[in-house]
Amino acid sequence: MISTGFFTMGKFTLHLTFFLVIQVVCAPSVVGEGCENKQNLELYQPGIIQCSFEEGFFGLQWYNSTEEGTSAFITYVRAVKDGPGFRSGDYDVWLNGSLFVRNVTVEHEGVFIVTHAPSASGEVMQYNIQVQLFAYPSPPYIIVEGCDHTQYCVLDVAREGNVTCSVRGIRPEVELQWRTYENNPALSLTELERTSTEKGGIFDISLKTNFKILSAPERGITLECLIVGQSSDVFESSIKAARLDLKTTYDGNMGISGSSKVAVVTTIIAALLILVVLSICLIVLIYRRSQRKIVGDEEMLPKTRLTAHLITIACLHLTMAFKECDGYTILLQSGLSLCPLVTVEKIHIETEKEGNEPRTISEIQLTNIFRFALRCQSVKELSFSECLLPLSSSQESINAEMISRKIKIYWRDYGYSLNLHSGDWEVDDINIIKSMCSERLHIWTKDSNLQQNCTLQLLKNASNNDIPIFHLELLQSFSKADAANIILCSGIQLSCPVSLKKLSIDTYEEGRELTETEVVGILMFAQHSQRLEKLMFLFCLLPQSIAAKDIPSILKSRKVKVTWLPYDSGRMYDLNLESGRWMYDDRTLDVTDAVYSKEVSEFREVWQGTDCQKARERNLKVPDDDTLTPLLTATSV
Structure with missing residues (x-):
């Protein structure tokens, strides 16, 4: 954080938002006032460079270059937003000073600068933020050749052979490494080939390694392929490792007795049984996921990341959390922001009271909420409670897409549903009206x-x-x-x-x-x-x-x-x-x-x-016409 003169680099802007805690955008939390100096953004997703300034500050400016003379691309001064980034719709600024990036691209990796002025006469502070981009691999785990899309498997191999592991569509560029589990001395490893190709800012990386079994182990040999190095900290533990058990049949030259051969055959049969059990478990897991449940084993199966592509969100309840909406994000009372979730099916907004009366949601805010719901591509129902809504909506507020998708809009307080064609509320639940x-x-x-x-x-x-x-x-x-x-x-x-x-x-x-x-x-x-x-x-x-x-x-x-x-x-x-x-x-x-x-x-x-009563008493003091006549005559004489 650097103290600087006020806005010598240009103008600036602001707004606000809230994010669900489901890894839609990974913006680090900020303790106290200011900005974290190192932050991660997910590539090709909406992103937030998180700051935490007290609301009501005089202004701030955002720059995406450290070069002198560079103009701010988005500004906020005296509650007015401006700048080319704001006008293009690519950026916005929230009420806590955080920068919202509509779509994170490779160009966003680097240093961002924000200058903040709490008041017109106060000291201006500068924050330099190092932004690192990341992208989760697809599929979201390390692929082992021959393992049929699982992170754990058992392979029958000869005493010597090759193993290959890879990750696809990952960022940053990571390093893969094969190693024996618990440093087993019965196996030697020799790296043969390492490849890395880049396209659109993401990498496909593979590692081919030769293994040689030096002696008959007491039990099976386990290999691991891992993401190593500094960049590994960006990813979850379930993504960073894959495990492979090697099962081999030894000949007489390795001194294996007949009883040992029986033991080897028994081990192979046991391994096959384990594979059968694992296959059944995998089928059950896939079925349960289809029922919107997450069943995982952190050691045996990947801990699936909750993403818009895998899991349906049945209903998102914003209970006493909604603050405002700009059509692109919903700002919560906490100061965090929520981006559109492409798999959420229902959204329910329940507001807190303003004094003795339910909170009023204006037609502009309601229109913005409709726009947000459309950006949640799977939304089928939007409902409101504990609030006052406009009694009718203009045709400009109701997008044709809402009609074509047959999105249901409910006002639970009165048992109403919105007629998307007329824009009027109609009775949907007669029992609510009877109760009221x-x-x-x-x-x-x-x-x-x-x-x-x-x-x-x-x-x-x-x-x-x-x-x-x-x-x-x-x-x-x-x-x-x-x-x-x-x-x-x-x-x-x-x-x-x-x-x-x-x-x-x-x-x-x-x-x-x-x-x-x-x-x-x-x-x-x-x-x-x-x-x-x-x-x-x-x-x-x-x-x-x-x-x-x-x-x-x-x-x-x-x-x-x-x-x-x-x-x-x-x-x-x-x-x-x-x-x-x-x-x-x-x-x-x-x-x-x-x-x-x-x-x-x-x-x-x-x-x-x-x-x-005061008005009545004043009226009593006004003389009537009969009283006024002699007074006016005497005055004229």
């Missing part, structure tokens, strides 16, 4: 417009499917009643659900005084529900009576119960729908002028100081 409507539903004044619209859509779907809505509460969200509709404080219009059973108008902490016109408007709204049983007015002041002729007759025929609670610990009143008067004490007494005057006095005392 069996509990209290509320529209609160602090709910976002999207949350309120989601609740209104749920009410509409419930009514369309004749699902009873147990209780709807309007918590400080009622503004006015207009033409048999209710206008919420947000300006959103609410039509009465035909399957609503109970409705509460709650103006708690407002000190709201409703006029007779407003109450009648609410009654006109409520009559449209075919299941309504109860209408409640809570924590507000209502008129002493309602004109009986203005009360909808349908409410009378259905015997809907209308109640009023002015404030906490206050008396509960019932509306006599025939007379339009409020009653109490189990509907035995009418509210008299004295009782009502007392309620008004206590109500205004309880809610004194609220906005509604």
Whole structure:
């Protein structure tokens, strides 16, 4: 890490992402703030040069050359990305400063430089990162000639012969070596031929060695072909070695007695039996892999690396982990990034709440998630929960490939599925709607417009499917009643659900005084529900009576119960729908002028100081026209 002047080499940029721990891209972890000075990237795969800077830094620049005067190929300054690498789409920068490489090529091996400024006036630090490329061989183990694609086998050989091992499509260029297991002195080895060919940055390497059995061993002779040298540290232990047991028949010149010959024959038979057992094990292993299980023996069979080409990922659950998506990668809350996985079949995104409300995923973010899912070539299903989504998606958001692949999109919170042709959510699981409507539903004044619209859509779907809505509460969200509709404080219009059973108008902490016109408007709204049983007015002041002729007759025929609670610990009143008067004490007494005057006095005392009461008091101080006339006449004289 080198301190340097701020951005003397050019501009710079940033973004962010998360990677599953399944060797899709091998980016080393970074402890503390900064960048590891030696990092490995897999050739011809997406890659990350990992750094760990605290979010909110002023800026950084990435260079792919140590020569002076070289311009940064990607920059991030004041949350703005730029540079030829960013504009071409070949590179991106994550929020923690890491460099994302869209496709790693041979040209990416070498030194990368990043300059980082925590603030506009802070000290600028420079990090030099040595990037080494690697590629896993195909097949992912050392091949022994005659072993039929396994890393362990038994061969019948003469006292002298040749053995050959090789790796194909590997990087970096490695060195192979034959040696006897446990340094057996009964065998001598002489290297005959070593070859290495390069194409497209990867190597095919082979080693041919002569062996000679010097004396009859007490037990079989085992040979190993290994990857040796510094480059061997890049690969897993299951890739770096292959084992070969040599079985030979000795003649009389080597002094083998008749009983020994019997022992040799017995050994050969035992070896054949072992081969049969190994073959059966291999068949079972292949079958279990087809059932998406990994069964391995680290000594006898290769520990298969989880790659997109071998193993199907049934479902990827991002539980409280999703942060954002740019269409190419998903950024997780941890700051790591997830590249598209070509064998994942289902992706489920569950977000964490933002305050008291589920997190909102914007249409732009949803479109980017769709693009990411398409890059996961095997995805058949994408689902969301604990979040708010746009109630409809534009045709620009839905790619034609999604329709052709018949990808299913689910919104689990509401039991919806997305119609890819119209872009609208449709009811998929009616039981989820039934469950939600069996509990209290509320529209609160602090709910976002999207949350309120989601609740209104749920009410509409419930009514369309004749699902009873147990209780709807309007918590400080009622503004006015207009033409048999209710206008919420947000300006959103609410039509009465035909399957609503109970409705509460709650103006708690407002000190709201409703006029007779407003109450009648609410009654006109409520009559449209075919299941309504109860209408409640809570924590507000209502008129002493309602004109009986203005009360909808349908409410009378259905015997809907209308109640009023002015404030906490206050008396509960019932509306006599025939007379339009409020009653109490189990509907035995009418509210008299004295009782009502007392309620008004206590109500205004309880809610004194609220906005509604302050507005009422201001209106009382404005003189009427009869008072203003003599004052204006006197002023003119």
